[in-house]
Amino acid sequence: MSKSFLDKLKDIVTDEQVLTAHSELIPYESDGLTAFKALPRAVVLPNKQSEVISIVRLCHEHSVPFVARGSGTSLSGGSLPNERGIVIGLNRLNSILDLNIEERYAVVECGVINNDVSEASKHYGLHYAPDPSSQLVCTIGGNVAFNSGGAHCLKHGMTSNHVLGIKAVLPDGTVVQIGGHSLDSVGPDLVGLFVGSEGLFGIALEIILRLVPMPEGFRTLLAAYPSMEQAGDAVSSIIDAGLLPTAMEIMDNLTIKAVEATVHAGYPTDAGAVLIVELEGEIVEIEEEFKCLRKIIYESGAYNVTSANNQNERALIWKGRKGAFGALGKISPAYIVQDGVVPRSQLGSALAEIDSLSEKYGIRVANVFHAGDGNLHPNVLF
Template sequence: MRCVTFLSRLASLIPHARMIAGGAGLAAYQSDGLTAFAVRPRAVVLPDTADEVIDVVRLCHEHGVPFVARGSGTSLSGGSVPVEDGIVIGLNRMDRILRLDPDSRIAVVEPGVTNLAVTKAAAPHGLHYAPDPSSQQVCTIGGNVAFNSGGAHCLKYGMTTNHVLGLKVVLADGSVHELGGASLESSGPDLTGLFCGSEGLFGIALEITLRLLPKAACFHTVLAGYDTLQKAGDTVAAVVASGLLPGAMEIMDRLAMDAAEAAVSAEFPPGSEACLIVELEGTPEQVAAERPALQKILDCSGAIQIRIARDAVDRMRIWKGRKSAFSAVGRLSPDFIVQDGVVPRRALGEALRRIGESSKRHGLRVANVFHAGDGNLHPLILYDGRIAGELEKAEELAGEILVMCIEMGGSITGEHGVGLEKKAFLPRMFGADDIEAMQRVRRLFDPKEIANPGKMFPGGDAPAMQWRGLHPLEAAGVISRE
């Protein structure tokens, strides 16, 4: 009876055409980028306006029905996997850029706007939105805010939270709040910062004020090949020690390069075991002054080959090779898990050596692609879910890597969030009192614990893992797990 009442009231809030309450239509929402988990929700609603979202959240609160907000479903930590008996609030229809003010350098957007759409809208004004997760073509700003997404430029520019100035949110109890504003400066505790990365556990962002940055006038992109991963890692350390602040520093190992080369022709240095991409950016004068310093470091780094991007097209080719590595790995293996632990930069070499050992011990291949500038690893653990026990073995290996990151003084997640996947590891980073304090904050926003329950914090029922294969968008090469 309770169920019927809830669904009929939900149907009175959202037109029939934008509500899915049964049948095959629900299947599309049962999983996200972490395809090993799947839960069929009770219903899915696709609101058009903030008011509709608020009404739905209030109804959920009244009935104690859990909800999961969802953008494009690209979370790699299972952040938008539905909750049994709960509903999914799909926000893709709320994709309006409400305001773009080049003088204030801000964009006010709805949560369903895609990451890349912001940069496209800002481009005519010479501006861009800095955070650039690899799934930026489809991932939404709402999801980026919830999980504090990163990208390849975090060392210099920070993560999503560093680019969110203000928020209008509906908390899980249905109350609506404005946090921060349109200014770079603020008064009072940083509430916007607290909301970013809260993984949907507080409520839903309805309007997001983003900071835009002037687009760099000049780039200098270098691809260097090495006969060992260690040498590539040492070069990163040398660049950092030199006082240069590149926009990006990325490393790929042989397996990742082979996969990417097969997918796109990126002209990776032949015969190398690792490659390093370093990109300087800024004013032409500054870049011109920094180039010799970088060249000197690379010349002494033992590189087998150094290739400088000839022009903008060549630069894009190098980046395409880098960004396609993840989906390309799908060609090597029917399935894979991506981890995104962080280690101090000095421990990169040691971390990679230990990942290699774990890989051998478990008999599973691991490809490494990582944001070397900020120590953010992305080991891709290849497995075949159709072989009994392989998924469990892959999960075990992934767990070993997370424990290693914590032991080295790092973090279990650099940019994907804790979600479903890593919640068992949160107590290894934080004490019981820390987690209890987070829970106290959360319960004052969500007393009934209906907003994305079962994520971030250990305990509770987790959906069973099962083999699902590649995400459909991933198989199509649209998104990648980074």
């Protein structure tokens, strides 16, 4: 990378916003997938949208590859640098530009933290539904790039179901506005094309997010099972009974022990697996559903069932699940996250097969995943 290119970068931002020292670049060599690393030539930290646009245009003019980065929580190498290029860090673009309560939308910059949107809107009885495990630190821009979901995507859907419009800078520096402030925008669904494109089409600078009302009530349950297969079969039984929980999550024994060593959520460490199920909606409705749910849980072989009686107990149950991926670092220096989907009816047998292969080849595999839609995350530890 030429000195003239770096000088031009520093003309766009200050010298302090361009990192080139080896010690400064190390934190950017990987994201949450630490098995793969690459050192960029430089990292630039813009403070505003106009700087991002100018940086992208400069990269295009000089044929310098760039990778956008938010909080670096991706577990699939999403912000892995190009060794010939630069990283554009976007955390400083962190303003909530508009909060329209009447029309139920928020306009945010790409560096806004996911959970901050819900915190800003909760006083008005609204929230932003997608809740990735890293929602306390991950950015909306990263969520858009990966079409992030979360534990509650079973009922609420993915990021793509909650993005109304995007202002983006394309790889050549062109700025475009796609979508709008409602789901009724005319023309082709370019927003749907952009969300989940993993940076291929450019950088989202501003995002218009759909906000949804907070539910009247929750019922959250933690069930312990002797085996992963039984927990998986319980998921099918719940759906077959006509229930549609907001979330259903499963963790295996290896993950449970890691979580308890770090988060202390009160999970039974003797369990082969735990299943978290959450219902939400009108209180009268969910109380009836909860009675049916408990009956199914016990009939499916659960030997220990805990129900959250207040918001603090609910938060503790979810604290364990949200902290699961980070907790795995307590028991292994590195792991590779797998991501696959199987029919719910085959969930139990798929989990049994994973256990069998793990034992056969002596490979530790920690399972923690969205059980409601059969989205498996076997984490291979090494």
